Amino acid sequence: MDDTTARLVDALLTTARDRGLELRRESAVLDETGWDFRVLHGVDTGGARWILRVPRRPDVAAAVDVEARLLALVRDRLPVAVPHWRIADRELVAYPRLAGEPAASEDVVTFRLHWRIDRQNPPQSYVEALGRCMAALHATPVEEAAATGIPVRRLDGVRARFGEQLVLGRAELGMHDTWWGRGRRWLDDDALWSPRSVLVHGDLHPGHTLVDDTGNLVGVLDWSDAEVGDPGTEFVEAARKFEPSMLDDLLAAYAAHGGQTWPGLARHVREGIAFAPLTLGVLGLTSDQERYVEAARARLGVLTHG
Structure with a gap:
């Protein structure tokens, strides 16, 4: 992990900690491939896996509340799981990682x-x-x-x-x-x-x-x-x-x-x-x-x- 990535990871972990979510530093893996969100995969102190998403642009941040309402609407209507956001604001979205892997x-x-x-x-x-x-x-x-x-x-x-x-x-x-x-x-x-x-x-x-x-x-x-x-x-x-x-x-x-x-x-x-x-x-x-x-x-x- 280079210095720039390490600083990004530390900043994300601090943002999560400020909201009551403590992730283990050694578990953190940064994913920069998304257009709209910077993503971090991590494990909390109890062993649960989490996904952290940080909006890359103001327009994406402004849409967080909308997506949160949509997820709440569809969660019980679908026969498969969707993310259950536990933290959702303009600086950070965090939810327990869903089971399975991308097809x-x-x-x-x-x-x-x-x-x-x-x-x-x-x-x-x-x-x-x-x-x-x-x-x-x-x-x-x-x-x-x-x-x-x-x-x-x-x-x-x-x-x-x-x-x-x-x-x-x-x-x-x-x-x-x-x-x-x-x-x-x-x-x-x-x-x-x-x-x-x-x-x-x-x-x-x-x-x-x-x-x-x-x-x-x-x-x-x-x-x-x-x-x-x-x-x-x-x-x-x-x-x-x-x-x-x-x-x-x-x-x-x-x-x-x-x-x-x-x-x-x-x-x-x-x-x-x-x-x-x-x-x-x-x-x-x-x-x-x-x-x-x-x-x-x-x-x-x-x-x-x-």
Whole structure:
């Protein structure tokens, strides 16, 4: 641990101690990979494992109260665990570490995913539980979700945002004309877009899902992107890192557990998966993540047959 990291760790431990949480210094491990939060893993004097999150920016700090209310809303509605924040203010969030490990973790150097489940053939129990979890989340009354303070996006606003991304992709990411045409056809086809807004996690990729040793889904992390919006986006992040057949299984599990579908849902999600590089590329432009920008240019600059 270099001197800069050591000072950061000591400062975080002091902040926690000031709030009544004593962690053992030798147990502390700092994780700097998050965009929104600096994270510290540690063990308290009684042997319990904790997660500490420190907001990196004022806008993230200002949203802590909102996320705390959201977690309280969904905790008893879902069939899996979510973080139970014991300390939550603009300087520090702390909660007991949930059981399980991420289904996939990104290498901080190579950016490659290391999988704890089979990416090509994920356990049916994982897919089934994920569909059930999404169905339960999306059934949350929209009025209650909106009362937490999370963003509420009208359906026309969701489509308008994608239209803006298309324009930016053409202007800044070298989007091929065939991608532009494909995006416009998707945007203009009313049958493909959801007839309702729901509460969505917003970033339900495998790294935010926790699994046990047998691949069972046991928890969901990182709710900072939650909003009331397009349910189709939930399937994009949940499925795009897997083989295409996983989406069919996930949609079936979602419907079996009461999730409300519409005839164009599968096509909508497949278009969302295809255009994921555009979404990431736009994010890269606005957050100085050059690797996302370059990846988007490489993918969108060539012919698409969709």
